[in-house]
Amino acid sequence: MTRGAALEFAGLGKQYGAVTALRPTDLTIAPGEFFAVLGPSGSGKSTLLGAVAGFVAPTEGRVLIDGADITGVPPHRRNIGMVFQNYALFPYLTVAQNIAFPLKMRRLPRTEIATRVTRALEMVRLGGFAERMPAQLSGGQQQRVALARAAVYDPPLLLMDEPLGALDKNLREDMQEELRQFHHGVGATILYVTHDQQEAASMADRMAIMNHGVIEQIGPPHELYERPRNSFVARFLGEANMFAILQAEKLSPDRLRLATVEGPVVLACGSTTGSVVCLRPENVSIAATPPARENCFPGRIVDIVHAAGSIRYRVAIAPGCTVTARVTAERRGTVLPMDGVVHVGWDAEDALVLPS
Amino acid sequence: MTVRAERALRLVGRACTALLLTLFVVFLLAPVVVVVLMSFTDQLYLAFPPTRLVLRWYYVVSGQQRWLNAAWNSIQIGTATATVSLVLGTLSALAVTRGARPWLVPVGSLIVAPMMLPHIIIAIGLYPTMLDLGLSSSYTAVVIGHTVVATPLVFITVSAALRGYDHALELAAMTLGANAWRAFIHVTLPMIRSGLAIGGILAFAVSFDELMLALFLASPRTETLPRLLWEHLAQTVTPAIAVVATLILAFTLLLLLAVQALRRRGAVEPAA
Numbered sequence: 001m002t003r004g005a006a007l008e009f010a011g012l013g014k015q016y017g018a019v020t021a022l023r024p025t026d027l028t029i030a031p032g033e034f035f036a037v038l039g040p041s042g043s044g045k046s047t048l049l050g051a052v053a054g055f056v057a058p059t060e061g062r063v064l065i066d067g068a069d070i071t072g073v074p075p076h077r078r079n080i081g082m083v084f085q086n087y088a089l090f091p092y093l094t095v096a097q098n099i100a101f102p103l104k105m106r107r108l109p110r111t112e113i114a115t116r117v118t119r120a121l122e123m124v125r126l127g128g129f130a131e132r133m134p135a136q137l138s139g140g141q142q143q144r145v146a147l148a149r150a151a152v153y154d155p156p157l158l159l160m161d162e163p164l165g166a167l168d169k170n171l172r173e174d175m176q177e178e179l180r181q182f183h184h185g186v187g188a189t190i191l192y193v194t195h196d197q198q199e200a201a202s203m204a205d206r207m208a209i210m211n212h213g214v215i216e217q218i219g220p221p222h223e224l225y226e227r228p229r230n231s232f233v234a235r236f237l238g239e240a241n242m243f244a245i246l247q248a249e250k251l252s253p254d255r256l257r258l259a260t261v262e263g264p265v266v267l268a269c270g271s272t273t274g275s276v277v278c279l280r281p282e283n284v285s286i287a288a289t290p291p292a293r294e295n296c297f298p299g300r301i302v303d304i305v306h307a308a309g310s311i312r313y314r315v316a317i318a319p320g321c322t323v324t325a326r327v328t329a330e331r332r333g334t335v336l337p338m339d340g341v342v343h344v345g346w347d348a349e350d351a352l353v354l355p356s
Numbered sequence: 357m358t359v360r361a362e363r364a365l366r367l368v369g370r371a372c373t374a375l376l377l378t379l380f381v382v383f384l385l386a387p388v389v390v391v392v393l394m395s396f397t398d399q400l401y402l403a404f405p406p407t408r409l410v411l412r413w414y415y416v417v418s419g420q421q422r423w424l425n426a427a428w429n430s431i432q433i434g435t436a437t438a439t440v441s442l443v444l445g446t447l448s449a450l451a452v453t454r455g456a457r458p459w460l461v462p463v464g465s466l467i468v469a470p471m472m473l474p475h476i477i478i479a480i481g482l483y484p485t486m487l488d489l490g491l492s493s494s495y496t497a498v499v500i501g502h503t504v505v506a507t508p509l510v511f512i513t514v515s516a517a518l519r520g521y522d523h524a525l526e527l528a529a530m531t532l533g534a535n536a537w538r539a540f541i542h543v544t545l546p547m548i549r550s551g552l553a554i555g556g557i558l559a560f561a562v563s564f565d566e567l568m569l570a571l572f573l574a575s576p577r578t579e580t581l582p583r584l585l586w587e588h589l590a591q592t593v594t595p596a597i598a599v600v601a602t603l604i605l606a607f608t609l610l611l612l613l614a615v616q617a618l619r620r621r622g623a624v625e626p627a628a
Contacts, residue, residue: 053531074530074535075531076530076531076533079533080531081531082531084524084528088522090543090546091547101532101534101542105529105538149532150531150532153533
């Protein structure tokens, strides 16, 4: 098992002419950490990854691996493993030859290459597939070959660029499980880039949310979900009801009364300087009679969505203002009717006041 | 309209289509058929239709050193042209498709331009240049001339091959420890090999069939088959011309078949 490498970005920035792909960014990733970079396309996450791989020459700042500056080192001398979105397997080589490629480039003796390839194939449970061509494998199998090829030379750092993006949903979830186990098995540091928040949250130890070339927030997935620093992070991770704040009034040290653009006046915790109130759908209670919550509104159900394991109600509580409530579908009997008059409610602690 | 009338009309339409198609094929193939048939004549002059089909003039041509020399010249010049065009065409295709610089797009068009240009214009430009360089009437001069018109073909076939696969393959090779040169040898080359083969054959064929540049740039010592053919047409019109034309035709046809076979393989390869 390899020891993972520490990865550090020191003021790393990239300009393409007048376009800023990445504003000067500082970030430290611990040895052995599974770190995900999450963001919409064009947020700078691929630039960050490219700078580590050596495909993107930064306009400023440095990339350090275990304290050593690798900014100017060409890709082939960085000893980093990388898994690409479309696997990038060599179509004219067999599975075994694909995995042997990095070992051949390192001019290892033939017997050693054979041993290592066999071991790598067993690690990704593709023992009988050595002589197949990549096109004869399923997407998931190809992805495992790509993993084996990137890890066969024990790189201390693995880069993954949307590696599950080309797989269908069920397979993607299986592969997430497999990637986590793979990470435990190899011990390398993983820098994982994706735009899929569920994927990042289910695997990463920590993650960074990027937008417009800036890291908006860094932290463990649950922390980012529960304590988003701004409305972009709140909206990007999971669902959120958002109200724009018109006027804030301090009632007590920990209670605010907020007049919102959408209409309702709500009680919340936080600072008076925020501009939006964010409310997670799972924190909204919905019932035929008013629930015992600090914020309570009567309304009418305008939409019902049955998802796996939960039901989502959209409730109109004022003209042009709806609140989404998510209820775990424990008992099938409690489904409320469409157009039914109901009450939604939540406590002040459930509502987060955030800067836009 | 009755069913019978409709059926009759459809029959007439089909007959017209068949007739048109036949005329079209005859129109396209007639010159070829005439030349091939004339090559088997037993007369002393070009005659059509031939009275008997014999190999008399094939023996005559195979015994004349000048024709053999010209054929050997054509093969040498064609091979050299294909080689130089492959190198230049591949390098420029790599630069234009992988370079990702906006100013490379017009460069790509410039590289293809000699293909559209009348060869005589290129010849007029090259002739004094070759004189100045002291290369006139040399093999080098003909090869340079032919390379100008053959490189676009390699450029086009190799560019298509390069666009046909994900650039991430080369990036992957680099992260796996291959420097730029080894990434080219181990990844790019295997991925573009059918494009290279097709481009090389087409470049050879262009050189092998080219007359105008050979007229300007070759000498009696370096004359090619098309050039010698031209001279014979202007001076002594014997069935030898038809024989050589038929042989060139057969050879070119072989090259085209090779290209077709490679195309089919190239089309199957990425999926397999």
